[in-house]
Amino acid sequence: xxxxxxxMKGLVDAVDHVGKDFISITDMSTDQLYSxxxxxxxxxxxxxxxxxxxxxxxxxxxxxxxSTRTRMSFQTAMERLGGHVIVEANPKVTSSVAKEESIEDxxxxxxxxxxxxxxxxxxxxxxxxxxxxAECPVINGGWGHWEHPTQALLDLYxxxxxxxRIEGLNVAVVSPDMIEARTGHSMAAGLARFGANVTICSDSxxxxxxxxxxxxxxxxxxxxxxxxxxxxxxxxxxxxxxxxIYLPGCSAPAGAKADEFKTLMDRYLVRYETLEEEAAKGHxxxxxxxxxxxxxxxxxxxxxxxxxxxxxxILQSVSIRMALVxxxxxx
Numbered sequence: 001x002x003x004x005x006x007x008m009k010g011l012v013d014a015v016d017h018v019g020k021d022f023i024s025i026t027d028m029s030t031d032q033l034y035s036x037x038x039x040x041x042x043x044x045x046x047x048x049x050x051x052x053x054x055x056x057x058x059x060x061x062x063x064x065x066x067s068t069r070t071r072m073s074f075q076t077a078m079e080r081l082g083g084h085v086i087v088e089a090n091p092k093v094t095s096s097v098a099k100e101e102s103i104e105d106x107x108x109x110x111x112x113x114x115x116x117x118x119x120x121x122x123x124x125x126x127x128x129x130x131x132x133x134a135e136c137p138v139i140n141g142g143w144g145h146w147e148h149p150t151q152a153l154l155d156l157y158x159x160x161x162x163x164x165r166i167e168g169l170n171v172a173v174v175s176p177d178m179i180e181a182r183t184g185h186s187m188a189a190g191l192a193r194f195g196a197n198v199t200i201c202s203d204s205x206x207x208x209x210x211x212x213x214x215x216x217x218x219x220x221x222x223x224x225x226x227x228x229x230x231x232x233x234x235x236x237x238x239x240x241x242x243x244x245i246y247l248p249g250c251s252a253p254a255g256a257k258a259d260e261f262k263t264l265m266d267r268y269l270v271r272y273e274t275l276e277e278e279a280a281k282g283h284x285x286x287x288x289x290x291x292x293x294x295x296x297x298x299x300x301x302x303x304x305x306x307x308x309x310x311x312x313x314i315l316q317s318v319s320i321r322m323a324l325v326x327x328x329x330x331x
Contacts, residue, residue, distance in 0.1 A: 008053065009331045011039040015323075018330035021131060023140045025149040025190045026215070033153075033190075037160050040316075040323035047318050052082035057329050060086045060114035062106075063141065064097075064121045069291060069314065070141050070150065074118050077321040086113060104133035111135040116329055119143070137328050145180040150324065151290055152186035154317040156194065158309055159244065161316060162286070167195030169243045176264035177250065178202040178209075183290045184248035185212045192222035199242075201235070201268065204228040232267050236274045239285060244309070245270055247289040247298065258294060265297045272301040279307075288313060 012018070014035040017028060028036065043051070059078040063071050067089075075085050088110075091097045097106055103121075107130040111117060117138050121127035124144030131138040142148040159166055173188045175181045178200060185208065191198045200208050207226060216224055230238065239245060247270075250261040275285050287302055288309040302308050 005331070008039075008042065008326075011035070011042060012327055012331050015039060015327040017327045019137060020328060021138045021140075022149060022324060022328065023128075023131060023138065024147055025152050025186045026193075026219075027149070030193050033156070033194075036153075036320070036323050036327055037157055039327060040157055040320040041161070043322045043326070044316075044319040046080050046322070047315055050080055050082060053326060053331060054078070054081040054083035054329055057081075057083045057115045058086065058113060059083060059325065060110050060117045061088065061141075062091055062110065062117060062119045062121075063087075063089050064091055064119075064127075065142065067120055067141070069317065070118075070120065070148075073154075073314075073317040073321055074139075074141070074325075077318050077325055080318065081322055081326060083325075086110075103127070103130035106130065107134040107138075116325060139324065139328070142182060145182050147186045148183040148290075149186045149190075150321060151183045152190045153324065154313055154320050155187060155246065155288060155290070155309075156190045157320040158288070158313040158316045162309065162312075163243075166191065168197070170197045170199075170241060171244045171246060172199045172201050172238070172242050173246045173248065174201040174268050175248050175250070176203045176268060177206040177261065179206050180250070181208075181248040184208075184246070187246055187248065188212075188224070189216045189219075192216050192224050193219050195223075197223045198225070199238075200224070200226045201230060201238070202226070202228060203264070230267055232269055232271075235268050236271050239270060239274050240278055240283075242285060244286045244288065247287070247293075249290050249293060249297070262294045262296050270298060270302070272299040272305075275302065275305070275307045 015032055078085050088095055103126050111134040118141040119127055120141035121143050124146035127143040140149050171191050173184045188198055270287050278285050286309050287307050
């Protein structure tokens with residue numbers, strides 16, 4: 001084994017997650033996540049090239065909901081690692097699920113072909129049953145309104161690469177509807193565990209579910225609070241106290257529900273002027289969005305400024321998903 005491969009194996013061993021699922025952001029300890037970040041940093045060299053670490057491994061992607069970034073970044077990550085990918089992007093139509101095959105039977109079968117599976121599903125309970133039936137490790141690629149841990153993982157990693165730390169940062173997780181913000185749930189939990197000062201901003205009638213809050217608080221000495229029912233002026237005054245604004249967006253398809261969300265989001269609009277005024281004082285505030293976003297949901301002038309992290313996170317998503325896949329499959 002070459003010196004480089006010994007170094008890579010040491011990084012994988014430090015994560016200590018070989019053969020295990022990644023269903024929730026809480027499935028790894030804080031130390032494990034930091035070790036995963038170090039592995040991802042080393043794999044950034046291959047974001048646009050290739051390293052043959054997993055040439056004998058197969059990844060299966062089962063996406064029961066539409067996806068661009070999660071599906072394509074996992075496929076890119078596996079192929080950059082020299083591995084192989086089976087993609088089922090519309091199983092309700094093109095797989096035996098359309099013949100009313102149970103999720104348990106589907107996952108039992110596909111796990112015979114693959115060494116690792118990523119499942120995205122509109123129903124968290126059904127996805128969980130499928131994961132339990134699978135005979136290989138499973139990664140949660142976004143389940144219902146519950147969690148989307150790898151999106152939070154890539155955003156945490158992007159923060160760590162930008163700031164050099166997460167502990168002590170002031171971060172707001174912002175959505176008028178925090179009931180259905182699965183990425184917001186995962187991100188708030190991850191931020192709190194890393195020692196950030198987390199504020200969840202939402203409408204009071206759509207606040208974070210009690211079980212999600214309890215799960216976050218169960219990790220002990222975390223700094224978590226909630227603020228409700230902002231108007232645009234008061235929200236932008238609040239922004240001035242933060243280091244990062246995290247927008248988990250809305251998974252609703254096009255139509256009335258999506259338009260309603262966009263209207264609600266206007267009260268939580270991050271003004272470009274607010275960011276520029278604070279930057280002039282020496283206080284750099286960053287904004288990230290899980291994407292996709294809708295016209296009117298945010299000020300697009302932010303795109304071409306140092307304030308945005310959402311497009312920067314796209315390339316980072318490849319290296320951290322490379323790290324996660326390698327940490328589970330092992331070397």
